[in-house]
Amino acid sequence: MRLHWHRRDLRVTDNPALAGDDRLLPVFVHDPAILAYGAPPVVSFLLGALDSLREQYRERGGELLLARGDPRTVLSDLAEACDADAVTWNRDYSGLASERDRAVAAALADAGVSVDVERFGGTLLHEPETITTADESHYSVFSDFLQEWRNQEKTAPVAAPVRGDVVDPRDSLDEEWLDEASGAAGPLPSLAELGFDDPNADVQPAGTDVAHDLLADFREDTIYRYGDDREYPARESTSRLSPHLKFGTVGIRAVWKATEDAAATAGDGYARESVETFQRRLAWREFYAHVLDARPDVVIENYREYPNEIQWRDDLGGLRAWKDGETGYPLVDAGMRQLRDEAWVHNRVRMVAASFLTKDLLIDWREGYDWYRRKLADHDTAHAAGGWQWAASTGTNAQPYFRFLSPVTQSKEYDPDGEYVREHVPELRDAPTDAIHEWPILDDEKRAVIAPDYTEPIVDYGEHYERAIEAFEAARGDG
Ligand code: FAD
Numbered sequence: 001m002r003l004h005w006h007r008r009d010l011r012v013t014d015n016p017a018l019a020g021d022d023r024l025l026p027v028f029v030h031d032p033a034i035l036a037y038g039a040p041p042v043v044s045f046l047l048g049a050l051d052s053l054r055e056q057y058r059e060r061g062g063e064l065l066l067a068r069g070d071p072r073t074v075l076s077d078l079a080e081a082c083d084a085d086a087v088t089w090n091r092d093y094s095g096l097a098s099e100r101d102r103a104v105a106a107a108l109a110d111a112g113v114s115v116d117v118e119r120f121g122g123t124l125l126h127e128p129e130t131i132t133t134a135d136e137s138h139y140s141v142f143s144d145f146l147q148e149w150r151n152q153e154k155t156a157p158v159a160a161p162v163r164g165d166v167v168d169p170r171d172s173l174d175e176e177w178l179d180e181a182s183g184a185a186g187p188l189p190s191l192a193e194l195g196f197d198d199p200n201a202d203v204q205p206a207g208t209d210v211a212h213d214l215l216a217d218f219r220e221d222t223i224y225r226y227g228d229d230r231e232y233p234a235r236e237s238t239s240r241l242s243p244h245l246k247f248g249t250v251g252i253r254a255v256w257k258a259t260e261d262a263a264a265t266a267g268d269g270y271a272r273e274s275v276e277t278f279q280r281r282l283a284w285r286e287f288y289a290h291v292l293d294a295r296p297d298v299v300i301e302n303y304r305e306y307p308n309e310i311q312w313r314d315d316l317g318g319l320r321a322w323k324d325g326e327t328g329y330p331l332v333d334a335g336m337r338q339l340r341d342e343a344w345v346h347n348r349v350r351m352v353a354a355s356f357l358t359k360d361l362l363i364d365w366r367e368g369y370d371w372y373r374r375k376l377a378d379h380d381t382a383h384a385a386g387g388w389q390w391a392a393s394t395g396t397n398a399q400p401y402f403r404f405l406s407p408v409t410q411s412k413e414y415d416p417d418g419e420y421v422r423e424h425v426p427e428l429r430d431a432p433t434d435a436i437h438e439w440p441i442l443d444d445e446k447r448a449v450i451a452p453d454y455t456e457p458i459v460d461y462g463e464h465y466e467r468a469i470e471a472f473e474a475a476r477g478d479g
Helices: 040-059 071-081 095-110 142-151 175-180 208-220 222-229 242-247 252-264 270-294 316-324 330-342 347-360 365-375 381-391 407-414 419-424 433-441 444-450 463-476
Strands: 002-006 024-030 065-068 086-090 116-120
Touching (some): 002 071, 024 040, 024 071, 040 242, 071 095, 142 270, 330 347, 330 407, 330 419, 365 381, 407 433, 433 444
16 A cells, blocks of 8 residues: 655646555645744645545545644654555655655654655656756756756646545554544644634635636636736736645646647637746746755845845834835735735736835845745745745846836836726725826825825835945945
């Protein structure tokens, strides 16, 4: 019998580690060391995804075993208790996850249980070792990576295990073990039991059916206009697959196949370009995962060091206003309120809000990373570090240090009718569109008349530009 340890591959279809016809006992372990980095929206999504995974196993006559504790002990004890001959899992790429993988493999060996340990690649289309530069290191320039990534053949999704291949743990383990593991067929722990009590966390529906519906809708329609529409937050034209890709409620090979099917019927014009643009987003996802695999420290350290330290500002008031969506910069505030209400934010607005924090307020990107980690249902170490370090001009393909995403210009360009801002900032619902875009540069009297309840800008537009340039030039040693 084989034990499969689920982590962020919470699906049975398109899961390469589940292929094969050996008897399978699936397990998920609530690990306190990982939960320490959790937050209500992410953990809530995880619980929904586990519920769905459990159903998928029940449909196959099996049961997902849910355990709690240190996976080193849980998996060694479990392998022994059910007399497993193999333990498998899909690979993850953060430093913490890689360390945990090594520790679990070592614990299985030390415990003297005779099992084969095998790791699969179920999260990415291409593993980090397969796309490297001439000197076998990771790519730090996306365009070079993309060329190589495109050239490599992509494999098809694998079928799910069939009925009868999945074991019910109640038939294989004694009562004492099941009680200790918190009971195979018992209820899932609640958010509160896991230490994340928050009644508003449950805002992103989870599970494989949800993921497949999203993918099917996207593939049928939206993908063909993704090319331009993806930049406009009010158009709702992106896939919304991010939390599903994070937890693997949909497999990346299934997503890729959907894009290839869409490409086959797209013709040659804009629709096809749109499909290819979306495929490039999937390449970004893999690029950042490869960077994280090579440089696990990018979560806390600048990828690209400047000769001198960047002198970030301590500005508790500014940070608070940013988190609360009360900066007086409407597009930024709309994004931060969408984050609060939906545990998800449109990519363009994530970029604008991140640029505002790191450049306009000159606050350390790690503060922003940490807030997004606590509020997003799709928080993903690799993409978050990539996105934040891009905005802060410290990352791989970073913005040049002198480039800002002006919230005024971005608002005019990407929310031309003010629709997105009006949806998330009700104080501006009745304001003229020009006033929404230009709120930070209107004079006080006009602002008081147009939207008396909306906040004043916390920094003067344009004034902070010099401050950030000076800080970056000092860090570069140019000053
Ligand atoms: P779509 O446009 O439909 O894209 C499809 C998938 O491609 C996404 O689900 C995601 O897996 C991947 N993708 C798209 N854009 C990017 C990108 N720029 N980098 C890496 N992968 C990408 N994404 C996360 O999944 N988790 C995060 O924690 C995260 N933090 C971010 C922080 C900042 C500051 C920035 C600028 C971006 C961040 N992103 C993050 C990337 C991006 O914003 C989201 O992936 C995207 O908005 C998710 O919505 P979607 O699924 O509708 O995207």
